[in-house]
Structure formats: C-alpha cells, structure tokens
Amino acid sequence: MGMWNNSSISSHIISCVSGKYSTMDNNQDNSIKSKWEDLNCKLSLPVMRAINKLGFRTMTPVQAACIPLFIKNMDVAAEAVTGSGKTLAFLIPLLEILQEKHKSKENVLGMRYLINVCGKTCMDRVSKEWELKECGFKRNTIGLKSELLNTRTKKVSVSSCLRRDEALKSHEIGAVVISPTRELATQTSEVLQHFLGFIPGLSQMLVVGGRGVVKDVSEFRDKGANIVIATPGRLEDLLMRKHDINLPSAVKTLEVLILDEADRLLDLGFDKSLTTILSYLPKQRRTGLFSATQTKEIEMLIRAGLRNPVIVSVKEKDSNRFGQKLTVTV
Numbered sequence: 440m441g442m443w444n445n446s447s448i449s450s451h452i453i454s455c456v457s458g459k460y461s462t463m464d465n466n467q468d469n470s471i472k473s474k475w476e477d478l479n480c481k482l483s484l485p486v487m488r489a490i491n492k493l494g495f496r497t498m499t500p501v502q503a504a505c506i507p508l509f510i511k512n513m514d515v516a517a518e519a520v521t522g523s524g525k526t527l528a529f530l531i532p533l534l535e536i537l538q539e540k541h542k543s544k545e546n547v548l549g550m551r552y553l554i555n556v557c558g559k560t561c562m563d564r565v566s567k568e569w570e571l572k573e574c575g576f577k578r579n580t581i582g583l584k585s586e587l588l589n590t591r592t593k594k595v596s597v598s599s600c601l602r603r604d605e606a607l608k609s610h611e612i613g614a615v616v617i618s619p620t621r622e623l624a625t626q627t628s629e630v631l632q633h634f635l636g637f638i639p640g641l642s643q644m645l646v647v648g649g650r651g652v653v654k655d656v657s658e659f660r661d662k663g664a665n666i667v668i669a670t671p672g673r674l675e676d677l678l679m680r681k682h683d684i685n686l687p688s689a690v691k692t693l694e695v696l697i698l699d700e701a702d703r704l705l706d707l708g709f710d711k712s713l714t715t716i717l718s719y720l721p722k723q724r725r726t727g728l729f730s731a732t733q734t735k736e737i738e739m740l741i742r743a744g745l746r747n748p749v750i751v752s753v754k755e756k757d758s759n760r761f762g763q764k765l766t767v768t769v
C-alpha cells in the first residue's frame with residue numbers, strides 16, 4: 440500500500456502549521472509502546488476506567504497519533520488498515536470533547552447548588568470540599584469562597600466560574616459517526632456503549648437501515664441522542680424528513696464528525712449521500728476520516744469535508760498490529 444498522495448493537497452497541509460511542512464517517522468523502534476498515561480493530553484477518569492476495564496495497557500500507533508490531534512482541535516485524515524485500532528482512535532477523543540461540554544452542565548448544577556447552600560445559611564458548608572468535589576468544581580471553590588468572605592454578600596458573581604459553552608441537551612447531537620455498513624455501525628455502537636457505561640449523561644443512537652424509519656423517528660423524539668452512529672442512507676433520510684422530525688436543528692450542536700472506512704463509503708456509492716449530509720452539518724466542527732486505502736476520490740472527500748487536516752498513515756509492517764509503521768504529516 441502506498442502513502443497518501445500528499446502533493447496534491449499539500450497546500451492545505453502546509454498552511455496548517457505556519458507554512459511548515461514536516462514529516463515524522465515514528466518507526467525507529469517498534470518495541471516502544473505508548474501508554475495511555477503518556478499522552479500529553481490527559482484523558483478523563485471515566486474514559487481511563489473504561490480503557491482499564493478493556494484491559495488495554497498501551498495504545499496502538501493510530502491511537503497514539505490521532506487522539507492528541509483530535510483533542511487539540513485538528514482535523515485528521517488517517518490511512519489505517521483493518522485491525523489497527525481506529526475505533527478507539529476516534530471514539531476516545533470524541534468522548535473527551537463531548538465530556539468537556541458536559542462538564543459545563545455539572546458546573547452550572549454545582550453552582551446552583553452552592554448558591555442555594557450559601558443563600559440559606561452558611562459559609563462553613565462552602566468549605567466542605569467533598570460536596571464541591573461531588574459537583575465537579577473544586578477548583579472554583581477557593582475563588583468563590585474568598586469572594587464571599589470579602590464581599591460578605593450572598594449575591595455572588597458566578598460568571599467567572601462558568602464556561603460559556605452550553606452543555607448538550609438530550610436532543611442535541613454532538614457527534615456523528617458514519618459507517619459504510621450496518622455491521623460496522625453496530626460494532627462501533629457496541630464499543631461506544633461500553634464507554635457510555637462509565638459516562639452517564641451522554642447517550643447514543645444507532646441509525647441504520649433494516650428497520651422501519653418511523654421507529655428511528657419515534658426513538659429520537661422520545662429519547663434523543665448526543666452521539667449518532669449511522670449508515671449514510673438512513674442518516675440522509677432522517678435529515679431530509681420535514682414533517683415528523685427536525686434533525687437539521689438537532690445537528691446544529693455538532694462538534695465531531697467521523698467518516699469511518701471512507702474508501703468503502705465511496706465504493707458503495709454513498710458519495711451523493713455524504714454530500715447531502717455534509718450540507719446539513721455545521722462547518723465549525725472537528726472531522727476525522729479513516730480509510731484503508733488512498734485514492735483520488737478520498738482526496739476529494741478530504742477536500743470537501745476536512746479543514747487543514749493532519750495526515751496520519753499507519754502501515755502494516757508484519758502481522759502484529761502493534762508493530763505498525765506510523766507516519767504523521769502536518
């Protein structure tokens with residue numbers, strides 16, 4: 440398998456990092472395995488717990504490359520062979536990004552709780568750290584407490600303690616993963632479900648053909664979903680429905696789009712569906728594209744759907760998926 444043909448999209452790549460073009464070959468020593476703890480972006484406790492439960496002690500190369508890039512707000516186009524561990528390479532950052540949003544909800548709830556407590560009585564309860572920890576904003580405590588002490592007023596300015604971002608509501612979609620087949624979508628949804636077991640408050644919905652679309656409509660209307668794992672045809676169908684569901688409005692909050700096995704998406708003739716889907720999604724988002732092969736068509740999809748992507752290429756060197764060759768181009 441050859442490398443991505445970077446030359447024709449190099450103008451995107453070059454403009455991405457201050458006009459520099461560099462290549463990093465990470466293949467010096469395949470025996471070095473990256474631990475999750477070594478990531479320069481710390482993973483959240485729920486995600487780490489879910490990983491530990493899976494018993495995965497180290498990252499695969501595509502995970503080590505993609506996770507920090509996504510979290511640092513980059514679009515990523517990864518050439519990753521089957522079995523390279525790409526599912527977690529996109530699900531983990533996706534969950535980190537959405538949890539960041541969710542924290543703001545905890546902060547709001549915690550702050551409301553704190554104001555209630557303070558309003559009723561008592562400064563001493565403010566210093567009960569465990570309650571504040573429960574609310575997830577221990578860090579804000581000291582500032583707030585001293586503010587209260589200094590001003591001796593129960594009316595506190597909370598603006599500095601709250602994030603401006605709104606947490607996702609039940610019917611607001613924060614991420615969409617598009618897979619070429621029902622089987623792959625179902626597999627991804629199962630892995631995601633394992634993680635969501637550790638992250639209460641985020642929900643998912645599987646949107647694939649093979650069952651009546653009306654069921655999807657009523658499921659979304661009843662329960663909503665923050666993450667949608669979909670095949671393109673059914674997702675397009677739902678986005679275009681007008682009378683019983685307003686999915687275009689639900690995806691306005693989208694932060695992350697993943698195109699999984701993009702080469703198969705195109706092989707199966709989903710290019711028009713993808714164009715339609717992209718037209719409904721906010722431009723301000725992080726997009727990841729995973730593909731086992733690189734073709735002209737994939738390159739065009741990268742141009743249409745990604746902004747200044749970092750190109751990650753993982754090659755199978757031998758049968759051991761942890762002994763892959765990794766090339767990252769920024």
Ligand SMILES: Nc1ncnc2c1ncn2[C@@H]1O[C@H](COP(=O)(O)OP(=O)(O)OP(=O)(O)O)[C@@H](O)[C@H]1O
Binds near residue numbers: 495499502522523
């Ligand atoms: N860090 C890891 N450590 C050990 N095993 C892992 C790790 N990440 C993923 N795996 C396992 O490796 C296998 C392949 O992972 P995954 O399904 O994500 O690969 P993939 O690239 O999506 O392949 P496929 O195309 O077959 O779906 C899975 O059984 C998964 O549980």
